[in-house]
Amino acid sequence: MDPLSNATVRHLQALVELPDTSGTRYDVVEPIARGGMGIVYRAHDRELNRDVALKVLSVRETGDEVRARLLTEAHILAHLEHPGIVPVHDVGVLADGRTYYAMKLVRGSSLADYARAHPERGELLRVFGRVCEAVAFAHARGIVHRDLKPENIMVGAYGEVLVMDWGVAKLLGSANGSPQAPGTVAPGGAPVTASGTVVGTPGFMPPEQERGDSTCVDARSDVFALGRLLEVLVGADGSPAPGRLRAIVARATASDPASRYPDADSLAADVTRFSTGQAVSAYRESWWERGRRLALRHRVAITLVSAYVLMRVLIFLVNRF
Amino acid sequence: MNLPHESSRPFPPTRLSVISLARSEDAATRRRAHESIIAAYWKPVYTYLRLRWRAEPADAEDLAQGFFADAIDSTLFDRYDPTRARFRTYLRTCVDGFVANARKAAGRQKRGGDVLHVPLDFTTAEGEVRTLEIPSPEDPDRLFRDAWVRRLFELALEDTRAQCEADGKGAHFRIFERYDLEPRDADTRLTYDDLAREFELPVTQVTNFLALARRRFRTAVLDHVRALTTDDDEFRAEVRDLLGEGFGD
Numbered sequence: 115m116d117p118l119s120n121a122t123v124r125h126l127q128a129l130v131e132l133p134d135t136s137g138t139r140y141d142v143v144e145p146i147a148r149g150g151m152g153i154v155y156r157a158h159d160r161e162l163n164r165d166v167a168l169k170v171l172s173v174r175e176t177g178d179e180v181r182a183r184l185l186t187e188a189h190i191l192a193h194l195e196h197p198g199i200v201p202v203h204d205v206g207v208l209a210d211g212r213t214y215y216a217m218k219l220v221r222g223s224s225l226a227d228y229a230r231a232h233p234e235r236g237e238l239l240r241v242f243g244r245v246c247e248a249v250a251f252a253h254a255r256g257i258v259h260r261d262l263k264p265e266n267i268m269v270g271a272y273g274e275v276l277v278m279d280w281g282v283a284k285l286l287g288s289a290n291g292s293p294q295a296p297g298t299v300a301p302g303g304a305p306v307t308a309s310g311t312v313v314g315t316p317g318f319m320p321p322e323q324e325r326g327d328s329t330c331v332d333a334r335s336d337v338f339a340l341g342r343l344l345e346v347l348v349g350a351d352g353s354p355a356p357g358r359l360r361a362i363v364a365r366a367t368a369s370d371p372a373s374r375y376p377d378a379d380s381l382a383a384d385v386t387r388f389s390t391g392q393a394v395s396a397y398r399e400s401w402w403e404r405g406r407r408l409a410l411r412h413r414v415a416i417t418l419v420s421a422y423v424l425m426r427v428l429i430f431l432v433n434r435f
Numbered sequence: 436m437n438l439p440h441e442s443s444r445p446f447p448p449t450r451l452s453v454i455s456l457a458r459s460e461d462a463a464t465r466r467r468a469h470e471s472i473i474a475a476y477w478k479p480v481y482t483y484l485r486l487r488w489r490a491e492p493a494d495a496e497d498l499a500q501g502f503f504a505d506a507i508d509s510t511l512f513d514r515y516d517p518t519r520a521r522f523r524t525y526l527r528t529c530v531d532g533f534v535a536n537a538r539k540a541a542g543r544q545k546r547g548g549d550v551l552h553v554p555l556d557f558t559t560a561e562g563e564v565r566t567l568e569i570p571s572p573e574d575p576d577r578l579f580r581d582a583w584v585r586r587l588f589e590l591a592l593e594d595t596r597a598q599c600e601a602d603g604k605g606a607h608f609r610i611f612e613r614y615d616l617e618p619r620d621a622d623t624r625l626t627y628d629d630l631a632r633e634f635e636l637p638v639t640q641v642t643n644f645l646a647l648a649r650r651r652f653r654t655a656v657l658d659h660v661r662a663l664t665t666d667d668d669e670f671r672a673e674v675r676d677l678l679g680e681g682f683g684d
Binding site: 117118119120122123124125126127129130131132134136172173174175176177209210 | 617
């Protein structure tokens with residue numbers, strides 16, 4: 115055999131990682147993202163003549179635990195039918211033995227890129243609200259994401275917001291690894307990954323997750339990550355955040371889980387109250403601040419009433435003199 | 436020179452770690468493990484000696500043979516501690532130490548030729564050093580890694596060919612060889628139709644044959660990496676390096 119040229123070696127390197135989709139309905143087009151355990155490819159579904167995203171385990175991930183994690187991720191996504199969560203179409207094993215699942219191909223940009231292109235605070239708070247809705251939906255089904263960060267959120271071409279990458283999600287209160295029926299989030303439970311394994315992203319992980327203490331991880335751990343996310347978003351335009359917004363971030367990112375919002379819904383509600391000029395639960399206002407906020411909130415009505423009163427006074431004065 | 440043929444290869448591709456087997460109590464198992472390690476690493480070591488240590492071809496041959504003979508005599512493979520480094524890194528560091536010592540010792544004796552049962556084809560290895568675009572020796576890790584990647588692919592291709600021929604699937608390998616192993620630019624790249632005409636097969640069969648050969652090649656590559664590592668962490672790290680970007684840069 116002739117010596118392998120550099121070009122041939124590089125080609126063979128790509129070939130080893132390339133998924134063997136023979137026997138499936140998919141043709142791989144190109145890799146679009148790399149994660150900790152797998153690679154996401156754009157693929158073409160020949161039967162339905164549409165592009166999909168194919169998440170395939172990397173060839174180096176041969177362990178049962180990682181395979182189980184990918185399958186669990188697919189099952190979690192299949193149970194979370196929500197506009198803010200990417201739908202799964204198919205799951206299976208390729209001819210080369212690697213596990214994969216097919217999902218909707220999301221065209222858009224990551225929240226990190228979106229925030230750079232659209233740093234307006236109002237728009238980013240809208241996006242944040244959509245993220246909270248999706249996460250709250252998952253919490254209501256006993257699922258904690260555990261890796262929320264701007265790179266794992268996609269904003270589509272029409273403003274739709276999708277929470278991605280549920281690969282390290284934890285099923286709460288379930289010992290068999292299948293998602294619970296809708297209900298409240300219970301603390302503790304069986305983690306998807308091995309107990310004690312630190313998963314998540316530094317900077318977005320709460321202290322209990324950094325310690326690898328999976329028994330303490332619950333919905334409030336996602337609240338911490340959402341708080342960090344909010345902090346990034348409100349600082350995107352470079353202007354200082356108002357005190358009430360800073361207080362919301364501080365409460366969401368408290369070291370003690372008991373001091374945080376209990377779930378994503380409560381956090382989202384406070385952010386909505388901020389956006390609509392109402393008092394937020396995380397911040398005790400002085401009388402002066404309260405008055406100023408109410409004046410701002412009702413500025414249109416106050417302006418109209420003031421104009422009306424001024425006009426009446428002027429009419430009175432004109433008639434009098 | 437000839438590379439060791441599949442049938443004479445000490446161990447078939449297997450998920451057992453030859454690094455662990457090199458510590459076996461059984462002398463025959465240990466010897467076969469040594470030979471498997473040498474089969475995978477002699478060429479990277481030779482390339483490394485030629486380019487990093489700037490050894491002349493004859494010196495590099497002597498040093499490579501001496502190194503592996505010494506490694507067996509001095510239980511170098513036994514002393515490998517997986518908690519401290521990957522085996523590949525350990526081996527390269529040992530080569531550095533061996534060469535430094537050998538150069539200090541004047542008039543050292545050529546040794547070890549009768550210990551090795553793996554044919555070491557230095558003529559071909561030297562030809563590769565002269566003709567291939569091998570990266571600058573300034574980065575010893577990169578140099579050794581690239582030589583190791585090339586060697587692993589060679590071994591995996593030999594395995595794939597032998598397996599296909601043994602199963603009566605020689606055409607599968609030949610299609611794979613034509614499509615994936617012959618470097619071509621975009622203008623001259625073969626299509627499935629070209630191969631279908633050449634092998635007088637339907638296009639669907641060409642793609643099926645290609646898929647099978649590629650699958651076997653992938654399996655052979657991973658089996659070799661598995662055999663040359665001691666645990667899952669080292670396996671994952673080595674596959675990451677094997678498939679990492681920047682080959683030949």
